[in-house]
Amino acid sequence: MNNNYFHSVRLDKEKCKGCTNCIKRCPTEAIRVRDGKAKIMDERCIDCGECIRICPYHAKKAVTDDLKALDKYKYNIALPAPTLYGQFKGLTDINYVLSALLSLGFDDVYEVAWAADIVSAKIRSLIKDKKGKKPYISSACPAIVRLIQVRFPNLIDNIIDVQSPMEVAGLLARKEAAGKYSLDDKDIGVFFITPCAAKMTSIKNPVGMAKSYVNGAIAIPSVYGMLSSTMKKENVKKLQRSTAYGIGWANSGGESNALGVENYLAVDGIQNVIKVLDEIENNKLNDLDFFEGLACTGGCVGGPLTVENGFVAKNRIKRLVKNNEKVRLSQHQLDDVCKDIAIHYSEEILPKSIMKLDDDVAKAIEKMNLIDKIYDDLPGLDCGSCGSPSCKTLAEDIVRGYASEMDCIFKLREKVKGLAQQMIELYNKIPTGKER
Amino acid sequence: MKNNKPSIKQTFDISAGNFSVAGSASSRIKNMLKRIGIDDKIIRRVAVATYEAEMNIAIHSHGGTLCIEIFPDVIIIVAKDKGPGIKNVALAMEEGYSTATDEIRAMGFGAGMGLPNMKKCSDEFDIQSTLGVGTRVEMKMYNKE
Ligand SMILES: Nc1ncnc2c1ncn2[C@@H]1O[C@H](COP(=O)(O)OP(=O)(O)OP(=O)(O)O)[C@@H](O)[C@H]1O
Ligand code: SF4
Ligand SMILES: [Mg+2]
Numbered sequence: 001m002n003n004n005y006f007h008s009v010r011l012d013k014e015k016c017k018g019c020t021n022c023i024k025r026c027p028t029e030a031i032r033v034r035d036g037k038a039k040i041m042d043e044r045c046i047d048c049g050e051c052i053r054i055c056p057y058h059a060k061k062a063v064t065d066d067l068k069a070l071d072k073y074k075y076n077i078a079l080p081a082p083t084l085y086g087q088f089k090g091l092t093d094i095n096y097v098l099s100a101l102l103s104l105g106f107d108d109v110y111e112v113a114w115a116a117d118i119v120s121a122k123i124r125s126l127i128k129d130k131k132g133k134k135p136y137i138s139s140a141c142p143a144i145v146r147l148i149q150v151r152f153p154n155l156i157d158n159i160i161d162v163q164s165p166m167e168v169a170g171l172l173a174r175k176e177a178a179g180k181y182s183l184d185d186k187d188i189g190v191f192f193i194t195p196c197a198a199k200m201t202s203i204k205n206p207v208g209m210a211k212s213y214v215n216g217a218i219a220i221p222s223v224y225g226m227l228s229s230t231m232k233k234e235n236v237k238k239l240q241r242s243t244a245y246g247i248g249w250a251n252s253g254g255e256s257n258a259l260g261v262e263n264y265l266a267v268d269g270i271q272n273v274i275k276v277l278d279e280i281e282n283n284k285l286n287d288l289d290f291f292e293g294l295a296c297t298g299g300c301v302g303g304p305l306t307v308e309n310g311f312v313a314k315n316r317i318k319r320l321v322k323n324n325e326k327v328r329l330s331q332h333q334l335d336d337v338c339k340d341i342a343i344h345y346s347e348e349i350l351p352k353s354i355m356k357l358d359d360d361v362a363k364a365i366e367k368m369n370l371i372d373k374i375y376d377d378l379p380g381l382d383c384g385s386c387g388s389p390s391c392k393t394l395a396e397d398i399v400r401g402y403a404s405e406m407d408c409i410f411k412l413r414e415k416v417k418g419l420a421q422q423m424i425e426l427y428n429k430i431p432t433g434k435e436r
Numbered sequence: 437m438k439n440n441k442p443s444i445k446q447t448f449d450i451s452a453g454n455f456s457v458a459g460s461a462s463s464r465i466k467n468m469l470k471r472i473g474i475d476d477k478i479i480r481r482v483a484v485a486t487y488e489a490e491m492n493i494a495i496h497s498h499g500g501t502l503c504i505e506i507f508p509d510v511i512i513i514v515a516k517d518k519g520p521g522i523k524n525v526a527l528a529m530e531e532g533y534s535t536a537t538d539e540i541r542a543m544g545f546g547a548g549m550g551l552p553n554m555k556k557c558s559d560e561f562d563i564q565s566t567l568g569v570g571t572r573v574e575m576k577m578y579n580k581e
Contacts, residue, residue: 151470154480278463281480282487283553284544356473361508361579364472365442372444396471 008062008200009047011038015059020384022051022060027270028150032402033387043354046150047198048143048270048295049304062197062305065216067223070105073189073215075181077173078106079166082113082242082250083195083300084220085320086313088228092323094247096231098239101193103230104223110173112192113242116165116249118172118337120258121329123160127261127289133158135265135280135288138255140164142202143295144273145349149207152277153351158291161208161345165249166192166199170213171341192217195303198295208345219305244324250317252299256292260328264290269297357399371395379410444472445505450493450517455543458494461502462486472506478577481557482511485575488550489515495540497571513558513575522565529555529563 018036023029030044031051038059040051051060070076078101085094098109127136137158139145148155163171170190177188192199194217206212248254252268265288267276273293279285296302301317302310329337357371358364375395386407388394397403406412446468448461465486469479486502493500493515500517522528529551536546551573555561558575565571 153476154483278459278466281466281483282459282462283484284487351476353470353473355467355470357471358473361473362442365444365506365508368444368468368472369442 005042006201006204007040007042007045007047008064008197008204009040009045009049009052010061010063011040012059012061013037015057017057017059018387019056020389021054021056023384023387023389025050025054026389027147027274029389029393031389032397033384043352044150046143046146046295047201048147049197050270050295052197052304062200062219064194064197064200064219064222064305065191066218067105069191069216069218070189074187075108075177075183076106076189076191077108077110077177078102078104078191078193079110079112079169079173079214080193081166081195081199081220081300082111082116082247082254082317083303083306083313084193085113085247086250086301086316087220087224087306087308088231088316091316091320093236093240094242094320095236095238095240097227099235099237100227100230101223102237103235104226106191108173108177109239110169110176110190111240111242111246112165112169113246113249115169115172115246116255116258117243117246117329118334119162119165119168119343120245120249120255121331121334122162122338122343124259124261124328125331125334126160126162127259132160135285135291136160137280138290138292139208140249140255140292141198141294141300142196142207143198143270144293145207146198146352147270147274147295148277149349149352150354151274152281153353154281155277156349156351158280159349161349163209163343163345164202165246167206167209167213168341168343172337174213175341189215191215193220193223194218195220195300195306196296197304208347208349210347220303221305221307224307242324243328244321244326245328247317247324248321250300251314252294253292254299254317254321256290258328259290261290263288264292266292266294268294268299268302270295357396367399371399374398374405377405377411378408381410383409385409441508443505443507444468445503447501447503448490450490450500450502452494452497452499454494458491459487461490465504468504469506469511474506474511474579478511478579481577482513485554485557485577486513486515488554489513489573489575491545492550492573493517495536495545500570507579509579511577511579513573513577515571515573517570517572519568519570521567521569522571523567525563525565528565 016037018033023031028044030041200217203212245258253266256264256266298310298314301313357367378391382390497517503514505512531552532548534546534548559578560576562574
């Protein structure tokens with residue numbers, strides 16, 4: 001297993017009871033229970049956070065940074081995700097939130113929602129110029145991008161090769177600070193205020209670029225309390241640059257709305273997204289211009305690192321969208337912002353064929369046959385007691401060498417029964433000279 | 437072409453009119469091919485071809501089977517149904533020809549592109565149909581190693 005890959009989603013061994021909740025829920029079949037504890041397979045995990053949400057014992061967590069990380073830099077900039085705005089009851093002016101971020105020790109804020117306005121304009125112009133492969137697939141959700149790498153490599157070319165709003169915000173924030181205060185790039189700390197574990201992972205292992213422009217991510221719940229208590233009228237500064245469109249990215253469909261494309265499909269919830277990607281792969285949705293797929297229910301408002309119920313947050317974002325200015329960046333403004341930044345991916349997105357049974361096709365076919373044979377012999381109850389999500393995956397795990405047939409409690413019982421019978425037979429064969 | 441190389445064969449039953457599960461055979465075939473490590477581009481062709489074949493059986497026939505046999509160098513797909521058969525096969529093969537009802541069209545099918553696309557996706561394509569008996573489509577995709 002590849003141990004170099006950083007994952008935000010981790011297991012808290014102490015809390016794990018070894019139940020079957022997470023193994024059944026994982027969309028890439030990346031979790032097994034071994035020796036009574038869940039184990040995440042690094043190369044398969046896409047950091048979607050499904051296991052964090054489902055675990056009744058809170059044994060799955062997302063590793064993020066805390067505010068102490070700010071000490072490492074001379075000048076720190078907060079990049080609030082648009083989702084942050086949906087966490088506060090009765091919020092009508094987002095300057096309250098932006099100003100409160102300054103009181104946490106940040107020297108400046110740069111809105112990801114504003115970067116989303118920029119990215120929207122960029123994608124809109126790409127679609128208009130018909131650059132790339134239809135349907136264009138949004139690159140906003142890193143869990144979905146990784147899902148495509150792992151399960152739908154055929155669709156990699158459809159992913160729009162524009163940096164995410166978080167990266168664009170990071171890039172622009174650094175540039176602005178360096179210019180204004182003649183700072184050294186290494187002295188600037190840029191932190192994403194995140195609802196999302198996958199974003200944390202993408203900072204450490206960026207896709208489409210060599211190095212992230214963001215230094216770390218701080219989970220919304222870890223600053224929520226402090227933000228709420230410092231949000232006061234007297235401290236409010238005019239910091240907002242974002243429009244209603246950029247703010248709307250927090251909700252599923254927000255990006256599509258910001259693009260203003262007519263023929264789009266926005267789907268949220270990872271299982272739903274998988275179904276649609278399957279159809280796109282079958283050429284069933286060729287007339288579609290744009291596909292927005294978000295791993296979390298409702299979009300980022302339903303992210304694993306939020307405080308407010310996703311449905312409530314969604315409504316608040318809707319209200320903010322309604323009450324903020326609806327203006328799209330003009331081509332001229334876009335050209336101006338983009339003129340000396342790299343807004344496109346600088347590196348290719350590569351497939352990760354981790355499902356492959358063997359590098360040799362002939363051997364893989366033999367293994368596939370073996371899997372079917374083992375599977376036919378399993379009870380087919382998908383009970384999960386063996387630690388694999390289903391009988392089929394156990395059969396596959398056995399062939400891959402991760403498990404043995406005796407991990408199945410029914411198989412084990414059969415074996416014990418057989419052994420017991422043999423013992424009785426043996427007992428009966430004991431020479432009769434001896435008294436019984 | 438038959439050789440001693442290993443192969444795997446699976447047959448899926450496709451029932452008529454059952455749209456809620458239609459597409460599941462091609463989905464499972466796709467997952468199988470990904471595990472076997474078939475080239476992504478060929479997987480896409482097989483995916484499109486099996487999906488269209490499966491839908492044709494579900495939409496236009498009284499039910500049938502979709503069978504896939506995978507060798508290291510070739511993939512053979514056979515879609516067979518129990519009728520009603522196609523009156524004019526040459527016409528059915530034309531792009532845009534469809535007898536789908538409005539109801540079917542409302543569900544996003546009936547563009548008349550299924551058979552032509554199946555042919556486009558295959559290296560070898562053969563269709564046999566007898567009215568009152570049934571239709572048999574055989575497709576081969578070569579796996580260049
Ligand atoms: N298995 C079959 N049994 C009977 N008729 C068939 C069968 N497959 C295709 N046909 C006939 O051939 C026509 C053309 O098929 P084709 O798959 O190309 O288009 P379609 O199914 O009508 O539309 P689309 O595949 O684009 O959704 C169908 O409308 C139908 O009349
Ligand atoms: S939907 Fe948003 S919060 Fe959820 S994984 Fe994707 S980017 Fe992260
Ligand atoms: Mg058809």
